[in-house]
Amino acid sequence: MSGKSRSNLLPQTPPLGGRRVKLLVMKKIFVLPLIILLSVQFSFAQNPFVRDIYTADPSAHVWADGRLYVYPSHDIAPPRGCDLMDKYHVYSTGDMVNWTDHGQIVEASQVPWGQPLANGGKFMWAPDCAYRNGKYYFYFPHPDKDPWNSNWKIGIAVSDKPASDFTILPEPLKGLPESGEIDPCVFIDDDDQVYFYYGGGSRCFGGKLKDNMIELDGELQQMTGLYDFHEGAWVFKRNGIYYLTYADNKSGANQLRYATSNSPLGPWLHRGVYLNSTTSDTSHGSVVEYKGQWWVFYHTADLSGTGLLRSICVDSLFFDENDAIKTVVQTKDAGKPYRDIQREGAVEAEDFNEGGQGIAYWDNTEGNQYRKYRLGESVDIDQSRRWETIYVTDTDNKEYLNYTFEVSEPGTYHIDFIIGAVNNNPEVKFYLEFDGTKTSNPRRYTVPFAEMPGLATVTVPNIQLNRGKHTMTFYPSGNVRFDKFVVSKATGIITPAVKRLHVYPNPTNGVIYFESPSAGSVNIAGLSGRRVYSGIVDDSLQSIDISGVASGIYFVALQTGAESFRSKIFVK
Numbered sequence: 001m002s003g004k005s006r007s008n009l010l011p012q013t014p015p016l017g018g019r020r021v022k023l024l025v026m027k028k029i030f031v032l033p034l035i036i037l038l039s040v041q042f043s044f045a046q047n048p049f050v051r052d053i054y055t056a057d058p059s060a061h062v063w064a065d066g067r068l069y070v071y072p073s074h075d076i077a078p079p080r081g082c083d084l085m086d087k088y089h090v091y092s093t094g095d096m097v098n099w100t101d102h103g104q105i106v107e108a109s110q111v112p113w114g115q116p117l118a119n120g121g122k123f124m125w126a127p128d129c130a131y132r133n134g135k136y137y138f139y140f141p142h143p144d145k146d147p148w149n150s151n152w153k154i155g156i157a158v159s160d161k162p163a164s165d166f167t168i169l170p171e172p173l174k175g176l177p178e179s180g181e182i183d184p185c186v187f188i189d190d191d192d193q194v195y196f197y198y199g200g201g202s203r204c205f206g207g208k209l210k211d212n213m214i215e216l217d218g219e220l221q222q223m224t225g226l227y228d229f230h231e232g233a234w235v236f237k238r239n240g241i242y243y244l245t246y247a248d249n250k251s252g253a254n255q256l257r258y259a260t261s262n263s264p265l266g267p268w269l270h271r272g273v274y275l276n277s278t279t280s281d282t283s284h285g286s287v288v289e290y291k292g293q294w295w296v297f298y299h300t301a302d303l304s305g306t307g308l309l310r311s312i313c314v315d316s317l318f319f320d321e322n323d324a325i326k327t328v329v330q331t332k333d334a335g336k337p338y339r340d341i342q343r344e345g346a347v348e349a350e351d352f353n354e355g356g357q358g359i360a361y362w363d364n365t366e367g368n369q370y371r372k373y374r375l376g377e378s379v380d381i382d383q384s385r386r387w388e389t390i391y392v393t394d395t396d397n398k399e400y401l402n403y404t405f406e407v408s409e410p411g412t413y414h415i416d417f418i419i420g421a422v423n424n425n426p427e428v429k430f431y432l433e434f435d436g437t438k439t440s441n442p443r444r445y446t447v448p449f450a451e452m453p454g455l456a457t458v459t460v461p462n463i464q465l466n467r468g469k470h471t472m473t474f475y476p477s478g479n480v481r482f483d484k485f486v487v488s489k490a491t492g493i494i495t496p497a498v499k500r501l502h503v504y505p506n507p508t509n510g511v512i513y514f515e516s517p518s519a520g521s522v523n524i525a526g527l528s529g530r531r532v533y534s535g536i537v538d539d540s541l542q543s544i545d546i547s548g549v550a551s552g553i554y555f556v557a558l559q560t561g562a563e564s565f566r567s568k569i570f571v572k
């Protein structure tokens with residue numbers, strides 16, 4: 001979602017079946033007054049930490065009661081895009097683990113000056129909140145008329161309390177241009193001067209707010225020195241340095257960047273990316289110190305699989321000795337091991353983690369069509385009647401499976417995947433992440449086609465693992481039959497073969513796929529040495545038809561310049 005220039009986004013419909021919320025204390029309906037009836041306590045130490053509704057654009061503040069409050073926007077399911085965002089909730093915590101959902105505070109239908117809802121839009125986008133003179137001011141971007149994307153105003157709701165009883169003021173923030181911007185941010189400096197920022201598209205503006213908090217004090221000025229500004233401005237101060245963080249324009253995967261200044265209105269010095277792209281195409285963050293630790297709040301699409309339904313997350317934030325923000329290590333809930341924690345050795349593909357859709361796995365299609373194993377999960381698990389192998393199959397691009405296992409010693413590990421591409425997919429690739437970080441070089445591994453039971457062994461070599469638990473995420477690019485993987489301590493480093501000859505399927509009915517490292521001549525001969533095929537191949541994937549030869553073992557020889565490669569196949 002880019003700011004003002006964004007067009008309406010088309011809906012996508014991923015299943016929501018896997019969302020889980022652990023409500024530790026449910027509504028206390030008997031003894032507490034109405035306002036507490038609406039709040040729900042829940043406990044979450046892992047991302048995303050709000051899981052019962054979709055939330056985005058978190059603005060976090062610590063108020064005088066010693067609690068940290070988060071004011072996010074609310075993506076409404078089923079997804080329609082950012083025009084279906086409404087009904088802001090407020091969350092608070094005293095320990096970053098136990099949270100209270102204070103319930104809804106403001107909705108589009110209550111905005112007295114808002115765009116007519118009959119036109120369908122509920123553009124309640126990224127908000128912020130500020131405290132001043134005993135009152136909480138909640139600022140939210142909302143259009144006042146059609147067309148929505150050139151009539152943004154900043155609404156204000158006021159309350160004596162941080163998380164309830166807000167009343168929307170009859171007029172939006174005064175002094176802003178007619179065609180305004182999105183994503184308000186209010187920062188109060190140590191000298192009590194209040195600053196207002198907002199921006200979308202490519203421009204960010206800042207200026208002073210009057211002490212009444214509802215009116216600009218003078219003109220806004222464009223913030224200078226920001227590199228690739230998109231939206232989501234957020235200002236904070238640390239060690240006398242002002243930080244302005246924002247989302248950039250990286251296509252399909254915005255990043256969070258930041259700039260610093262010795263003045264709240266710049267000029268700014270761009271310092272780089274501090275939060276890499278997440279699974280959401282948009283990004284939006286806030287930074288706050290709480291109980292001696294700095295935190296960054298942001299959103300991902302991990303829970304829904306679509307950037308139109310986002311979920312707020314929080315991670316620790318650190319600075320280096322030059323006051324630069326270190327790249328945030330994004331953490332997420334990957335589910336729990338399905339069985340007792342597995343150690344090195346074989347892990348069956350069907351024993352992916354527990355936790356469901358969006359946590360332990362992502363499956364593009366609802367339902368476990370074979371209904372043979374883990375019936376409550378939507379991952380497709382089949383069993384070969386003939387060979388009694390249970391395997392995960394019908395995999396697809398953009399799906400993943402998480403496996404948590406433990407290794408007893410730090411060191412280098414090799415992982416053998418027992419796997420095969422499914423019919424008509426001679427070349428499926430996969431890549432892996434360990435604890436959220438992609439493996440490198442080569443990042444993608446090729447799965448050859450294999451006819452059951454002849455699954456191939458694809459080795460992922462040289463993975464460095466510390467002692468203890470690790471979560472491996474398996475991302476296929478297409479349909480495979482995935483039987484198991486075997487984790488073993490390396491006795492030596494495997495130098496990845498720069499050049500390999502792949503001939504598959506093996507055994508074959510006669511048509512083989514030939515993946516040659518470079519162009520050359522190929523000869524296929526039987527055990528007696530009698531040649532059954534000879535020809536020229538190039539360095540791409542190609543097929544060779546030797547159907548019609550007698551069944552038996554054949555040697556495949558490839559000569560490319562000075563190098564020769566050999567392989568053996570069995571013709572059925």
Ligand code: FUB
Binds near residue numbers: 073182282283
């Ligand atoms: O959530 C709607 C819009 O998407 C926000 O206002 C932007 O910051 C982006 O996250």
